[in-house]
Amino acid sequence: MAIQQLPIISYKQLDTQAERERLLWAASEVGFFYLVEHGLSEADLDAVLRVSRRFFALSQAAKEQVSMAYSPHFRGYNAVGQEVTAGAVDMREQFDWMNEEPAPQQLQYDWQRVIGPNLWPAALPPLREQLLSLTLRQTEIAVTLLRALCQALGVAWNALDDSFRDGPYTHSKIIRYPGTEASSQGVGAHKDPGYLTFVLQDQQSGLEVEHQGEWLDVEPLSGSFVVNIGELLELASDGFLQATNHRVRAPKPGTERFSVAYFMAAQLDATVPVLDLPAAMKAKSKGVSTDPNNPLLSQVGENVLKGRVRSHPDAGKAA
Numbered sequence: 001m002a003i004q005q006l007p008i009i010s011y012k013q014l015d016t017q018a019e020r021e022r023l024l025w026a027a028s029e030v031g032f033f034y035l036v037e038h039g040l041s042e043a044d045l046d047a048v049l050r051v052s053r054r055f056f057a058l059s060q061a062a063k064e065q066v067s068m069a070y071s072p073h074f075r076g077y078n079a080v081g082q083e084v085t086a087g088a089v090d091m092r093e094q095f096d097w098m099n100e101e102p103a104p105q106q107l108q109y110d111w112q113r114v115i116g117p118n119l120w121p122a123a124l125p126p127l128r129e130q131l132l133s134l135t136l137r138q139t140e141i142a143v144t145l146l147r148a149l150c151q152a153l154g155v156a157w158n159a160l161d162d163s164f165r166d167g168p169y170t171h172s173k174i175i176r177y178p179g180t181e182a183s184s185q186g187v188g189a190h191k192d193p194g195y196l197t198f199v200l201q202d203q204q205s206g207l208e209v210e211h212q213g214e215w216l217d218v219e220p221l222s223g224s225f226v227v228n229i230g231e232l233l234e235l236a237s238d239g240f241l242q243a244t245n246h247r248v249r250a251p252k253p254g255t256e257r258f259s260v261a262y263f264m265a266a267q268l269d270a271t272v273p274v275l276d277l278p279a280a281m282k283a284k285s286k287g288v289s290t291d292p293n294n295p296l297l298s299q300v301g302e303n304v305l306k307g308r309v310r311s312h313p314d315a316g317k318a319a
């Protein structure tokens, strides 16, 4: 049956079997849901959207000081038109940050390019602390959600823990979609590479999810995160859960949209384990998708790097 609206899952109630069953339904039948009662207040979320608006309101020169062109590690600012998805230019500007780490002295693997320091704008000192503290809280929520999902999948609650025993690789971005002509893409159709994605939206719609061959609007729901299943969970569940295609429609001229995305992967040097699901789930699995344009890679660093290079082929070109 086609749905009109994404399911709503209560984080607070995930310690009940009934809510975990709803979670399993949402994750397997839709791949997308609203997460509510997750412990971050509307005031906390508003503060993040406010500091994000302040960043995008800086002069273009101040934003360009932290341009991703200076970061071989895919961090920093991209102006409108610098990102490509599904072969077309995305009409959004964005600022990306990941785990705060020094870059390795020598690269043993290509994917180690995604390890390195973040770029923080001198013109807006509070940005760093506010965004890093958001990430910490989101990671706590994501780990608990992933464990609840494991339980719902009929495997040990900690079956995926080993894949992030030293801490997950997390990637986040604040995003501004300026108003443009109706035919423009905010971001083209894609799947997210990690285990789970959280999106915080403001009051402007535009996010669309592919569901049973149609595009379903994800209307803003105050206080919620929109959560989706990423490619690593498709791999871990051997295709029982599917990473769901989604895209963002550019807002109309004279309006704009702000969002904050958080992508939780496993640790970069891990290989995603394949969970031994109950026979009934195995029987329903569609198998892992085999799109030649988007191979799913179970070595975590390789899958993360694949997504970053595709979106930002020019990262670090000025470094």
Ligand SMILES: O=C(O)CCC(=O)C(=O)O
Residues within 6 Å of the ligand: 175, 187, 192, 199, 201, 207, 246, 247, 248, 259, 260, 261
């Ligand atoms: O801005 C949004 O609502 C979603 C963004 C998104 O899908 C992404 O950056 O991967």
Ligand SMILES: [Fe+2]
Residues within 6 Å of the ligand: 190, 191, 192, 197, 246
């Ligand atoms: Fe996405």
